[in-house]
Amino acid sequence: MKNRRKLRHIRTVLLSLTTVGLFCLCVWLFYQGLFEQDGAAPLPVSEPSSRPTLEISSAEPPFSIASSNASQGGADASLGEPIPMASSAAPESALAVSESAAVSSDPAAVSSAPASAAPPAPASEAPAASSVSAAPASSAAPTTSLPEIPADDPYPDLYVARPEFIPHQDGDKVVYLTFDDGPSNLTIPLLDVLDKYGVKATFFVVGKTSEEDKEALRQTAERGHTLAVHSYTHEYKQIYASPRAFLDDFAREYALIKETTGVSPTIYRCAGGSVNSYNRDTARSIAEEMNRRGYIYYDWNVDSGDAVPGTTAEGIYQNVISQTSRYDKAIVLMHNSATKKDTLAQLPRIIEKLQAMGYRFAALDNTVAPINFRLP
Numbered sequence: 256m257k258n259r260r261k262l263r264h265i266r267t268v269l270l271s272l273t274t275v276g277l278f279c280l281c282v283w284l285f286y287q288g289l290f291e292q293d294g295a296a297p298l299p300v301s302e303p304s305s306r307p308t309l310e311i312s313s314a315e316p317p318f319s320i321a322s323s324n325a326s327q328g329g330a331d332a333s334l335g336e337p338i339p340m341a342s343s344a345a346p347e348s349a350l351a352v353s354e355s356a357a358v359s360s361d362p363a364a365v366s367s368a369p370a371s372a373a374p375p376a377p378a379s380e381a382p383a384a385s386s387v388s389a390a391p392a393s394s395a396a397p398t399t400s401l402p403e404i405p406a407d408d409p410y411p412d413l414y415v416a417r418p419e420f421i422p423h424q425d426g427d428k429v430v431y432l433t434f435d436d437g438p439s440n441l442t443i444p445l446l447d448v449l450d451k452y453g454v455k456a457t458f459f460v461v462g463k464t465s466e467e468d469k470e471a472l473r474q475t476a477e478r479g480h481t482l483a484v485h486s487y488t489h490e491y492k493q494i495y496a497s498p499r500a501f502l503d504d505f506a507r508e509y510a511l512i513k514e515t516t517g518v519s520p521t522i523y524r525c526a527g528g529s530v531n532s533y534n535r536d537t538a539r540s541i542a543e544e545m546n547r548r549g550y551i552y553y554d555w556n557v558d559s560g561d562a563v564p565g566t567t568a569e570g571i572y573q574n575v576i577s578q579t580s581r582y583d584k585a586i587v588l589m590h591n592s593a594t595k596k597d598t599l600a601q602l603p604r605i606i607e608k609l610q611a612m613g614y615r616f617a618a619l620d621n622t623v624a625p626i627n628f629r630l631p
Contacts, residue, residue: 402547409499410506415521415549420624423584428614430585431623432456433555435485435524437591438463438471441599445591446471446478448599452606455618456480457553458591459524462487462508469515476516481618483553484508484523491527495534498544505545521621522551529554530628539630553625555588561598562590568597575605580612586619586626 398418404411423429434445437460449456458475460482476482486494487507494504505523513519523545525531529552530538545552557578560566566574571589579585589598606616617623 399549401549410502413502413506413509413548413550415519415621417521417549417551418622421622423624426583428583428612430579430587430609430614430616431619432587432589432616433459433524433553433619434589434591435459436461436489438468438475439591439593439595440467441593441595442468442471442591443474445599445602446474446480448602448606449480450478452603452610452616454606454616456616457483457522457619459483459485460508460512461485461489462511464511472512472515476518479618481522481620482512482516482518483520483619484512486526487511489526491531491533494526495531495537495541497537498541501537501541502544505550521549522553522619524553528628530630535631542630551621551625552627553586553619553623554628555586556582556626557585557587559587559589559598561595566597568601571597572601572604572608575601576608576612579609579614584626585614 398416401414401416404414432449432454434456437458442458458480460472460475472482484505485508487504488494490504494501509520525534525541527533529542534541542552557575559571560574561571575587575589579587589595591598609616
């Protein structure tokens, strides 16, 4: 009897030990599986599609900008409204930009832009500088000869000899204020503000033909600012249908400017920026044709955001100051259509602050190396 109890007790102990052993084995296998999973290679994550970047070149190092195609970075809607490309509120993200010569018809000449620029430095309070301080002395830019003009060219007069770019000097802090979509009833008041501070700017204008608008064009030229082609119609589907369609529109605006003021423009800015949702298939061929004719286009590396719905007057000011502080050479996008009263109102503050930060102001011409979005 005692032996039976002893055997039963031994079996119970063995069964308990076996159960505990199996339990421990299961626990070990479970944790071993977890460890192996932790050490496994991560699953690939698809990258979000990136927007087209920007390019330019010159002796200056390339940099990236926040609003590569921001605010005016293309307008999907009517005149002056932006094609969404990048938020002007976050100018340090969207498109890479490089500074260089005008787009070459040789695809190999299109360089890729590097990583983004360093975060903006705080705006330092420097002693006020003259807005029209002279740039570092440089010799006159040599001019290239005109290309051969085809016999069947529809616009044989639309050629210009292009000078070489004058290199930007290290330490020369310069701002190029540019205004799109004028003239308007706000143009002459804007010119008065610029005159007050001795600032010269660049106006990329559209096809407005009233006497008031023509007088604004004449005043712009007479006061020493640069008049340049933006677009006659500002109709994206129409002007970006083909290089010929773009040239037809360009020729109309060119003729309006010349007949009204006597000025023959040598530079232009594409409606919506050089890269937008309407010209993916034609941007490069348009740039190559215009480059062949000697005309240079300018995008921007500072976006005021004044064409972005909801941007406040204070937002315009902060956008310009914070973005400009990142660059020694800043091309600032603003607008001069009849609705841009906040832009006009903030202009004195913007000029005074940038002067205090040590910047001078200048108007663009075709000796200034452009800032361009990288073509698709």
